[in-house]
Amino acid sequence: MAGNSFGDVFRITTFGESHGEAIGVIIDGCPPNITIDETFIQSELDKRRPGQSKITTQRKESDTAKILSGVFEGKSTGTPLAMVIPNEDQRSKDYSHIADKYRPSHADYTYQIKYGIRDYRGGGRSSARETAARVAAGAVAKSFLSPFGIRIFAHVSGVGKIEAPNLATHDVDELTALRESNIVRCADPATANEMITFIEAIRKAGDTVGGRISVVIQNVPVGLGEPVFDKLHADLAKAMMSINAVHGFEYGSGFAGSEMQGSEHNDAFVNPEGDAKNLKTLTNFSGGIQGGISNGMDITFRVAFKPVATLMRAQQTINEAGETTEITGKGRHDPCVVPRAIVIVEAMAALVIADHLLKNQLYDQTRTK
Amino acid sequence: MAGNSFGDVFRITTFGESHGEAIGVIIDGCPPNITIDETFIQSELDKRRPGQSKITTQRKESDTAKILSGVFEGKSTGTPLAMVIPNEDQRSKDYSHIADKYRPSHADYTYQIKYGIRDYRGGGRSSARETAARVAAGAVAKSFLSPFGIRIFAHVSGVGKIEAPNLATHDVDELTALRESNIVRCADPATANEMITFIEAIRKAGDTVGGRISVVIQNVPVGLGEPVFDKLHADLAKAMMSINAVHGFEYGSGFAGSEMQGSEHNDAFVNPEGDAKNLKTLTNFSGGIQGGISNGMDITFRVAFKPVATLMRAQQTINEAGETTEITGKGRHDPCVVPRAIVIVEAMAALVIADHLLKNQLYDQTRTK
């Protein structure tokens, strides 16, 4: 109801404000006997951690996740897996100047009216800091998916008007190496340099810019997704749209596909392996999903992020008393969120796939094999 | 779990296959004492009904909804409101020729693998016929929202590469009259003519084409939406992506916004009415939603539909035995779904707003007014 949980079977509930004691997550429904590797969880958190490079916020947080339950001798037990990430560098004073001011295009005003109370420090619950808990949970979801051979890869495909070319390869290891070779996390190094230069200029101007993240999920078995309201792409859409600053989602052919004709858009079935239960399609405008159910091809989608709302320059606004006032971003903020957001996008995708993979097991016993 | 329900408080569960006895819906959580007008429900169903015009399928269905429960002397009682829509013109023989063939870009293959069984007639449960039940439920949701002054307007803003200009007015009655003045349901008559000519040509060629629907929701109070996973736009995204053939969703500035800079994108707060609890913004790139919560401005979003997969021309495909075969659409199909889809989009939007309006009441007693 209050919407701090996501997923039905592999279900997470997050808690915590940007400047409270801690943030964290409970995973309820993590299957037992999954190997839980804290080093891997940390490496995922490190990809989202602030202060990584000159194009990200300088806020210092080690973002160390501590496991409180659900793991025994390195394996999940099937009981709730709780993780806590303490808030360290809180600098609440940074925010005193905005205690009663509504930051433009932030959640201050809507929270105040909805709840009649809010923790204004760093945006409180509306801070993207909440997504660190999602990343920790997503790392566990990835550990569950890994033995199935399921791979999720996201990279920055667009910053402002700069757009990367299509991926040069389908090898996730190569793609990851290319992506991690640059601080903007674009798998095309040439475009990456362009993006970095642009973001630096934007940052110097005290401004911010939006961007786009493209995702491919490989080796998803046929059958994931429930066909009416819980279509696989509908749940992916909700997962992505629930990430701070996201304004758009498309899968497969997306918006461009709506300009096409059926005769070009239809994906023809073929049977390369002579296995009637393992067909392929010549094209993949369907983005790996047909009728809301995965068809065994790569699942592809794209996510659009608006520019960060906090600017390092003066803006006019209104305060809680309704009076006109002025505001200037202090604190420490990102000029562009997408480089840090790729791991959040991957985490939410992993959570959706894990949830649907488990749901699909419910058909195993009765399905005609 | 099986995903045939939508909503938490104002919750619908649909049932029925394209060529079974009937389709229908249960609304659980419709508040009591709402006036239920069967004539209005029927008028909504008529907007989506097949056989309306030369650019829609000629399948004949009166699509009459019968209320079985939850209404007493013209008012909702707060108990489950069940509606059934019998299937009349079933023509199952039309589908015998595809009983064991997987139609390209349809759900035949994924259903067969997921369930090991399927009602192949007209796509069974995967048929867009299921959306008639959503429209009937959406009509009840609109009746609940109407006394709050909430208005929902959708129209066809794009067909293929043809794009309509921005809306000329914000008066929903005027807009509706403009939209209903043409069979493609675009609020810009000039563009409408262009679209109709194009769709006719497409149909004659036995082909199909995709399109886009743009939506505005007016007079939504501040506070709707739960701030983390159940953001108002995340639930709208899931609702829209759950409609057959939808491949993309964006709200407010959408994908275009991801190319902008914060200094142009931020919506400046103003207080025209001198009411600190009723602020406005000069621009509306936020699409009426900030931090996942409605801010009182118009809620705007756009939905992309892929081209209809059933073509009136021969296509090569694979059958259940894994053999290569050929298929040609018979049955009766739309060359372009968007003209009939606008009422489905409005219905799903009404269901999301009704659900969140009720959820938001949960804060009334404790909220500082």
Next chain:
Amino acid sequence: MAGNSFGDVFRITTFGESHGEAIGVIIDGCPPNITIDETFIQSELDKRRPGQSKITTQRKESDTAKILSGVFEGKSTGTPLAMVIPNEDQRSKDYSHIADKYRPSHADYTYQIKYGIRDYRGGGRSSARETAARVAAGAVAKSFLSPFGIRIFAHVSGVGKIEAPNLATHDVDELTALRESNIVRCADPATANEMITFIEAIRKAGDTVGGRISVVIQNVPVGLGEPVFDKLHADLAKAMMSINAVHGFEYGSGFAGSEMQGSEHNDAFVNPEGDAKNLKTLTNFSGGIQGGISNGMDITFRVAFKPVATLMRAQQTINEAGETTEITGKGRHDPCVVPRAIVIVEAMAALVIADHLLKNQLYDQTRTK
């Protein structure tokens, strides 16, 4: 939220009022490829149908369930299975005399205050007629459980102060024959005669009487139940307490067990089959459930029903205006509900077991076998 659904995976939603068009149920989550036998569904409904004998209400209802969806060529498809039971013998005039009177120990007053509106005819939604939809759904659940060898048996073990001895056998077929040999549905014929004589006397006096139903569930595998809030017995308790007129639930040793000492109450483990994964216990005070999870022994519980509230004699009460008035039951009512309730109890038990059997499949892949 509004509480007309039950179950998570094998989920039912019921609708309908006693004197509306129809009542019915949607099963969402019924696995595909289950054989659906309408004759069996009807035979279950017949056990609950009014007018069966001299000790039940004479209201005439054929209670015929019509399947609207989710079944194709005799098998479930995995899509929503909807069933409708039309209301035939409505005789609404029977109820005009109580339109504005609150019947003692009925739901009239609480419904009126909660909703501000109610269908007073025959209790509307609060009528036990709603349970016919549960019985139809329970029949489908039994069909799903049957191949697993799971058997559910309920019988009338008490009427008023009359109590039946413990079951003479554990053979469900024998027990069923014994139970069906008499109209009160007690598996002990001698006690049955005593009960019938007593109920007839009660009926002649225009009075009613309460009773108790005892249940045994056989061949449930080890592992059903989620260990904290969704303990198997907690869900059975909710299922039983949700049946009209039920005032008490106990499983295994129940209330009597709370008077015992641990040394007598503990169930000693034994390993008769030399299979460490298939242990038994010498006694079964645990009622087949330990830590909320089935342990492979018989699951046993008992349900207490209060006396029917509608009496065929004058009672003083209050009307909607708050004035003192008098009321006398007309309509057609049962002097004792337990003979018709056994199939409702079995249906709810089948729904709980089916739901947990499916949930438990979620551990199959990861569980160390």
Next chain:
Amino acid sequence: MAGNSFGDVFRITTFGESHGEAIGVIIDGCPPNITIDETFIQSELDKRRPGQSKITTQRKESDTAKILSGVFEGKSTGTPLAMVIPNEDQRSKDYSHIADKYRPSHADYTYQIKYGIRDYRGGGRSSARETAARVAAGAVAKSFLSPFGIRIFAHVSGVGKIEAPNLATHDVDELTALRESNIVRCADPATANEMITFIEAIRKAGDTVGGRISVVIQNVPVGLGEPVFDKLHADLAKAMMSINAVHGFEYGSGFAGSEMQGSEHNDAFVNPEGDAKNLKTLTNFSGGIQGGISNGMDITFRVAFKPVATLMRAQQTINEAGETTEITGKGRHDPCVVPRAIVIVEAMAALVIADHLLKNQLYDQTRTK
């Protein structure tokens, strides 16, 4: 699904094992602006804490709850309220001797088979230690209910065959003083002494004994409860049956009521205050609930606890290898749980009432007042 959450609107999710890092709870849906008093939360935890008296376990735990989120300047913010209770006195060595042995009437065997892995230390997740998290959450629920005047009182009404007389007064303050005047927490001091003497004898014998807790909830408004599956008493039943060791639940007249006749059992309506919306009943066999909805009278129910399964004497059992072995309780255990369980029962009752009070607000706007 995995069942570690309870409630729909006021929803809790607990985590933690008996001998892990910590246990805790997230409350999602706690309304904003509720005063959160950590001293009160602690006083509730102290009532359940081990080591309180000679008749409870001597395990030492300060059970201090730390609030991590959801509270700002002493008030709830409407965001998730997370609390953590560290495990201090873990003494895991106490349990090494039972690592591979299945304790009779414990959850060891069923957990092992269900999950294929378990934290055997102190019962891990199946330990009643989990209920400390419920008590902390229940304290917050009580703080929410308090301004409505809703009072919940539970006391030990039975130990073994010893039964307390009916409550001497309806004044909750007086009753609480009486209850807290003795270590067994029975509101009748004379019976309390009898119980204490009996429990001491049981403990000296290395044995344990069961008991019963009776509850009254006062000042609940009319209208709480959803009428079909989520009847108020059905949710109370599930809540109580989900508490470790509970084997039975009855409300109002309960099992005894099933022996009565309608003419004695019906509760006659009266209108003492001349307010048609605030009726009373002369008797209260309905236990304050009619048709699953509160009717404004005292809500009354009774809960049965089996004897503690861990005995301080040798018992024969089976180990994971399937071999016969012997086990003797070491650790530190209660001879009788009811004295510490009253606050758990009150907490679960508070959670159910809070959840339904919020749900009932959903009817406020549309209800005819």
